[in-house]
Amino acid sequence: MRTMSELTPKTVAESRVELTQLMEATDVNIAGSVHGGVVMRLVDTAAGLAAIRHAAGLAVTVAIDELSFLEPVHILRNVHRPAEALPSPERGGSARKHPALRRTIW
Numbered sequence: 001m002r003t004m005s006e007l008t009p010k011t012v013a014e015s016r017v018e019l020t021q022l023m024e025a026t027d028v029n030i031a032g033s034v035h036g037g038v039v040m041r042l043v044d045t046a047a048g049l050a051a052i053r054h055a056a057g058l059a060v061t062v063a064i065d066e067l068s069f070l071e072p073v074h075i076l077r078n079v080h081r082p083a084e085a086l087p088s089p090e091r092g093g094s095a096r097k098h099p100a101l102r103r104t105i106w
Contacts, residue, residue: 015054015085019046020078033072039079040067046083054085 021042029035044061051059073079 010054010085012084015050016082017046017049017053017084018080018082019049020080023073023075023077023079025075028075031072033074034077034079036069039069039073040064042079042081043067043083046081050083050085 019042023034023038027034027038044064048059048061
C-alpha cells in the first residue's frame with residue numbers, strides 16, 4: 001500500500017470515464033421502459049471506474065446522494081454515462097455523475 005507522501009495529485013480529467021450501453025429486451029420492466037435498476041447499475045459502474053482511476057486502486061460506492069429519473073429510457077437506445085472523480089475535503093473524494101443521461105438511437 002502506498003503512503004500519503006507517495007500519492008501524486010491527479011486532475012479531474014485523469015479520472016474521467018464514459019460508458020455507453022445498448023438497452024435490450026432483458027433490461028425492460030413491465031411498463032415497457034428500461035428498469036431503473038439497470039440505469040442505476042450503469043451510473044454506479046461509471047462512478048466506480050472514475051473513483052478507481054482516481055485512487056489507482058479499489059474503490060466502492062458508499063452512498064448516492066440523489067438519483068432522479070426525468071424521463072423513461074426505451075429499448076434499443078444507447079445510454080451514455082460520463083463520470084469523473086472530484087476532490088471532496090470532507091470525504092476524501094467523490095465521483096460526479098453528470099446530471100442527465102444522453103440517449104441516442106441505435
